[in-house]
Amino acid sequence: xxxxxxxxxxxxxxxxxxxxxxxxxxxxxxxxxxxxxxxxxxxxxxxxxxxxxxxxxxxxxxxxxxxxxxxxxxxxxxxxxxxxxxxxxxxxxxxxxxxxxxxxxxxxxxxxxxxxxxxxxxxxxxxxxxxxxxxxxxxxxxxxxxxxxxxxxxxxxxxxxxxxxxxxxxxxxxxxxxxxxxxxxxxxxxxxxxxxxxxxxxxxxxxxxxxxxxxxxxxxxxxxxxxxxxxxxxxxxxxxxxxxx
Amino acid sequence: xxxxxxxxxxxxxxxxxxxxxxxxxxxxxxxxxxxxxxxxxxxxxxxxxxxxxxxxxxxxxxxxxxxxxxxxxxxxxxxxxxxxxxxxxxxxxxxxxxxxxxxxxxxxxxxxxxxxxxxxxxxxxxxxxxxxxxxxxxxxxxxxxxxxxxxxxxxxxxxxxxxxxxxxxxxxxxxxxxxxxxxxxxxxxxxxxxxxxxxxxxxxxxxxxxxxxxxxxxxxxxxxxxxxxxxxxxxxxxxxxxxxx
Numbered sequence: 001x002x003x004x005x006x007x008x009x010x011x012x013x014x015x016x017x018x019x020x021x022x023x024x025x026x027x028x029x030x031x032x033x034x035x036x037x038x039x040x041x042x043x044x045x046x047x048x049x050x051x052x053x054x055x056x057x058x059x060x061x062x063x064x065x066x067x068x069x070x071x072x073x074x075x076x077x078x079x080x081x082x083x084x085x086x087x088x089x090x091x092x093x094x095x096x097x098x099x100x101x102x103x104x105x106x107x108x109x110x111x112x113x114x115x116x117x118x119x120x121x122x123x124x125x126x127x128x129x130x131x132x133x134x135x136x137x138x139x140x141x142x143x144x145x146x147x148x149x150x151x152x153x154x155x156x157x158x159x160x161x162x163x164x165x166x167x168x169x170x171x172x173x174x175x176x177x178x179x180x181x182x183x184x185x186x187x188x189x190x191x192x193x194x195x196x197x198x199x200x201x202x203x204x205x206x207x208x209x210x211x212x213x214x215x216x217x218x219x220x221x222x223x224x225x226x227x228x229x230x231x232x233x234x235x236x237x238x239x240x241x242x243x244x245x
Numbered sequence: 246x247x248x249x250x251x252x253x254x255x256x257x258x259x260x261x262x263x264x265x266x267x268x269x270x271x272x273x274x275x276x277x278x279x280x281x282x283x284x285x286x287x288x289x290x291x292x293x294x295x296x297x298x299x300x301x302x303x304x305x306x307x308x309x310x311x312x313x314x315x316x317x318x319x320x321x322x323x324x325x326x327x328x329x330x331x332x333x334x335x336x337x338x339x340x341x342x343x344x345x346x347x348x349x350x351x352x353x354x355x356x357x358x359x360x361x362x363x364x365x366x367x368x369x370x371x372x373x374x375x376x377x378x379x380x381x382x383x384x385x386x387x388x389x390x391x392x393x394x395x396x397x398x399x400x401x402x403x404x405x406x407x408x409x410x411x412x413x414x415x416x417x418x419x420x421x422x423x424x425x426x427x428x429x430x431x432x433x434x435x436x437x438x439x440x441x442x443x444x445x446x447x448x449x450x451x452x453x454x455x456x457x458x459x460x461x462x463x464x465x466x467x468x469x470x471x472x473x474x475x476x477x478x479x480x481x482x483x484x485x486x487x488x489x490x
Contacts, residue, residue: 010440018362054438083490117263172490185488191436191454191479193299195255209436209454209479234436234454241486243430245328245417 004039008047009054016056016067027057027065053206055235070142070236073097077241081185087176089168093137100139107135109164111153118150121216121227129153131162133171136201143202144236149228155180171226172217180225182217189213191234202233209234249284253292254299261301261312272302272310298451300480315387315481318342322486326430332421334413338382345384352380354409356398363395366461366472374398376407378416381446388447389482392475400425400470416471417462425470427462434458436479447478454479 012028015021028036033044048065051057057065073096079085080095093102111129119126134148149171151161160167161174172182190212194204202210211232216224257273260266273281278289293310296302302310318341324330325340338347356374364371379393394416396406405412406419417427435457439449447455456479462471 006441010442013440077486077488081488081490181490183490185490187486187488189434189456189484189486190482191456193452193454195258196251197255207438209438211434211436237435239434241322241432241434241488243322243326243432243486245326245426245428245430 004037005043005046005050008033008037008039008044009050012047012051013054013056021067023067023069023071025067027051027067029064050207055205055208070140071100072238073100073139073144073236074238074240075232077187077239081172081182083172083181083183086169086172089173091170092172097139102137102139105136105138105143107133107164109133109162111157111162114150118227121214122150122152122224124152131156133161139236142236144233145230146198146201147228147230149226151175151226155225175217175225180219180223182225183220184218184222185215186218187213187215189239194231198231202231204233205235211237211239213239249282250288250291250295253278253282253284253289254295257292257296258299258301266312268312268314268316270312272296272312274309295452300450300453315385316345317483318345318384318389318481319483319485320477322432322484326417326427328426328428331414331417334418336415337417342384347382347384350381350383350388352378352409354378354407356402356407359395363472366459367395367397367469369397376401378406384481387481389478390475391443391446392473394471394473396420396471420462420470425464425468427470428465429463429467430460431463432458432460434484439476443476447476449478450480456482456484458484 021027027048030041030044033039033047034041052059052065056068058068059065075096080092085095086092110132112132114122114124114126114128114130116126118130119128130150131153132148132150136143137145137147155178156162159174159178161171166174175182191209192212194210198210211234213230213232215228217226218224266272272293275286275289278284278292279286293302297304297310301313303313304310320341325337330340331337355377357377359367359369359371359373359375361371363375364373375395376398377393377395381388382390382392400423401407404419404423406416411419420427436454437457439455443455456477458475458477460473461469463469
């Protein structure tokens with residue numbers, strides 16, 4: 001019986017993915033599913049609940065279940081890091097979002113000892129200080145990403161990178177001002193289930209994985225100048241990368 | 246109580262991630278967790294069960310719970326598509342795996358009408374025929390990926406791409422032979438929970454997300470010549486991308 005609910009949910013998900021059911025569309029109700037699949041009402045309800053817990057659908061009291069309206073965010077790895085963007089004062093974020101409204105929340109900027117794993121990536125000693133910038137990003141009011149950046153304090157202490165407002169073009173532009181323009185980036189991408197704390201941080205629904213991206217930025221000379229650890233709501237992000245042979 | 250089990254599992258996961266607990270290491274047993282966290286035996290058991298269902302640990306009957314030994318697969322987007330590799334007859338896969346043993350299973354090669362979404366990416370009509378190559382990849386006996394490639398039949402019909410064995414360098418090398426060398430690639434990466442069918446296909450444990458990668462390959466002239474849809478076990482893969490500003 002649980003199998004059947006899963007199968008119905010998978011069918012509906014395929015229809016959402018194919019665009020047959022568009023964002024905001026009303027999903028078939030319990031009676032319709034009972035009729036189509038010849039299942040018990042309880043099974044039909046469970047199928048719809050699966051889609052809700054997976055973040056694909058929302059329930060409206062007394063009205064039915066609808067395809068989630070939040071549009072996916074397309075994060076184009078290459079475009080967002082292009083010098084044309086931050087070099088002309090735009091934020092990396094505007095490359096992802098176009099005109100969509102976003103806010104930064106819980107911004108904290110402070111100096112601390114480098115965590116061991118970060119120190120390894122920055123090629124510094126674990127006891128050396130780093131400037132840490134942590135914040136959450138909300139798009140149209142929904143938290144979609146938590147990010148923490150680490151930069152060697154000896155490089156950026158006293159610059160706008162150690163302030164709340166990094167100025168036009170943000171951190172990459174300020175690194176360039178200091179003579180450490182980032183020109184090469186490595187991104188490591190992983191998918192996993194969130195911890196309880198992460199689930200609360202991003203207000204994730206029950207069966208939504210997170211995407212963890214660890215980006216290291218290098219100067220022309222190959223010096224690692226920033227490590228950014230990003231935690232993305234797997235339900236809303238599509239990562240795009242453009243590669244050459 | 247459920248909260249506490251989650252918290253203990255998260256602590257243990259952090260120790261696995263940091264390398265404090267290495268692959269194959271024995272995790273603290275129930276009595277040790279009861280003592281350390283001051284919880285009930287049932288809670289300690291639930292914490293260990295969470296790690297098992299998430300694919301991070303395995304149980305050995307009468308012995309305890311151990312960190313899963315299967316080493317992650319690092320899939321370097323750039324390196325695997327580099328012409329130096331397939332141009333000299335190596336498979337894209339050997340770039341990911343080095344000396345690790347892998348096998349291809351369930352290989353099917355056939356001609357079919359293009360699915361609508363694929364046709365859009367290949368910029369052909371939905372009714373036009375494509376050569377489809379579908380298979381699963383097993384590493385050290387474990388299924389880690391299912392992949393299906395689609396190529397316009399009018400381009401590759403009669404070539405080794407329509408055979409089981411594509412020959413040295415595989416599909417990219419044969420496309421090059423035909424005058425359609427792939428030089429640019431776009432990869433779209435998504436994370437989500439698997440369907441029941443996908444869970445069986447990749448033998449995924451209970452709380453393991455999949456990573457879906459859709460890659461389109463383009464010739465120098467910008468013609469789309471292949472779309473590959475890949476489904477990866479999110480528990481074993483790390484995707485790496487190298488970018489320039």
